[in-house]
Amino acid sequence: MLFSLTEEEILIRDTARRFAAERLAPHAEALDRGEGRAALVANLRELAQNGFAALNAPAAFGGSEAGSVAFALSIEELAYACAATAVTMSVTNMVAEVINAVASPEQKAEHLPKLADGTYAAGAFCLTESNAGSDPSAMRLRARQDGSDYVLDGEKIYITSAEYAGVFVVWAVTDPQAPRGKGISVFLVPAGAPGLIVGKAEKKLGQHGSATNIVSFDNCRVPASAMMGRENDGFRVAVGELAGGRIGVAALSLGIARAAMDKAKAYMMERKQFGKTLAELQGLQWMVADRETDLEAARLLILNAAATKDRGEPYAKQASMAKLFASEAAHRATDTAVQIFGGAGYIADAGVERHLRDARITRIYEGTSEIQRLVIARETLK
Numbered sequence: 001m002l003f004s005l006t007e008e009e010i011l012i013r014d015t016a017r018r019f020a021a022e023r024l025a026p027h028a029e030a031l032d033r034g035e036g037r038a039a040l041v042a043n044l045r046e047l048a049q050n051g052f053a054a055l056n057a058p059a060a061f062g063g064s065e066a067g068s069v070a071f072a073l074s075i076e077e078l079a080y081a082c083a084a085t086a087v088t089m090s091v092t093n094m095v096a097e098v099i100n101a102v103a104s105p106e107q108k109a110e111h112l113p114k115l116a117d118g119t120y121a122a123g124a125f126c127l128t129e130s131n132a133g134s135d136p137s138a139m140r141l142r143a144r145q146d147g148s149d150y151v152l153d154g155e156k157i158y159i160t161s162a163e164y165a166g167v168f169v170v171w172a173v174t175d176p177q178a179p180r181g182k183g184i185s186v187f188l189v190p191a192g193a194p195g196l197i198v199g200k201a202e203k204k205l206g207q208h209g210s211a212t213n214i215v216s217f218d219n220c221r222v223p224a225s226a227m228m229g230r231e232n233d234g235f236r237v238a239v240g241e242l243a244g245g246r247i248g249v250a251a252l253s254l255g256i257a258r259a260a261m262d263k264a265k266a267y268m269m270e271r272k273q274f275g276k277t278l279a280e281l282q283g284l285q286w287m288v289a290d291r292e293t294d295l296e297a298a299r300l301l302i303l304n305a306a307a308t309k310d311r312g313e314p315y316a317k318q319a320s321m322a323k324l325f326a327s328e329a330a331h332r333a334t335d336t337a338v339q340i341f342g343g344a345g346y347i348a349d350a351g352v353e354r355h356l357r358d359a360r361i362t363r364i365y366e367g368t369s370e371i372q373r374l375v376i377a378r379e380t381l382k
């Protein structure tokens, strides 16, 4: 398949690229050191004001209606400068998509414009629990009906952006007797709701700028109108939305990989050993050729998944292939970049070891590589 981007997609990509270079890149290293949270939040709000927080939501609710290709291009560009900001924007877009897909007109009117214009710095997607990671159907967080309310009790873990999210999309068990995956519903819980407790901030290998927290629900009472979509239909919603998120993580992987390899290629032109630049050494040229091929293949898989989604066709298999390949290609690319830098690559000042650390999680979140293979095999053999 041949891809040609529309003028609008090119404009969105170039705007993201410019914003990333001017506003995100200067903060990326400080965020990696665990500093600069205020700058991150300011940039998230400004990205939203520029249309990047709800790229696929309808204009009637403040969204950009730009499509999934534009979303993928944007996340790649943001990740090139700062993976932590990019993952936050990816998750926020996912939250906007869930709301747009299943919420009532009133729920959309209440929350989508606030996500789209940066009133909410981010959205949080609360699915994972300590005993329900790759298998979210095993979740325990309970939502009991009490008159015209639901009361949520339980705990989610590893929740991206929980510390600054304005709204939490929360999956909970509404019918514990139902077969697995058939008794789960999804709720919209605003930040600050009594009983919603943002807990421990996790220390991580990479993407230090993005918050990852335990989120507890302790007798958290929400009105029945907080439920999105049909009761007990939430697991189907989660599975569908995860596929869209996988395009985001694939694009994030590609952005990180490109950043690392661009630094490595520039270094090869300057650094001399044995009287030659590294760029003249065939052993290293072959590494570059392999990584260039990897990144081009990743780009095509991502565009294919996004374009398939934009056409309204089933895209779960394409999204899993893009996420699997791009995240593994990012691991190879960031590792190769460190190798090309030699000892300097292992030292923080060169700025490449950060990419290696930032890339590692892309093979885990939004479904591990093993789960992507499971989806691809299931879709292929059905």
Ligand SMILES: Cc1cc2nc3c(=O)[nH]c(=O)nc-3n(C[C@H](O)[C@H](O)[C@H](O)COP(=O)(O)OP(=O)(O)OC[C@H]3O[C@@H](n4cnc5c(N)ncnc54)[C@H](O)[C@@H]3O)c2cc1C
Pocket: 091, 124, 125, 126, 127, 128, 130, 132, 133, 134, 135, 157, 158, 159, 160, 161, 204, 212, 361, 364, 365, 366, 367, 368, 369, 370, 371, 374
């Ligand atoms: C930094 C970070 C941010 C995150 N952000 C969010 C978020 O915002 N919202 C959210 O809901 N979750 C989030 N997650 C959770 C993430 O999606 C899960 O960690 C991931 O899906 C894996 O689940 P697990 O950690 O429980 O691993 P497990 O499911 O325990 O898997 C352990 C190992 O077993 C393998 N495995 C499991 N099942 C199978 C199988 N059937 N076949 C083969 N291998 C299998 C896995 O691939 C993995 O290698 C985040 C995680 C991290 C680390």
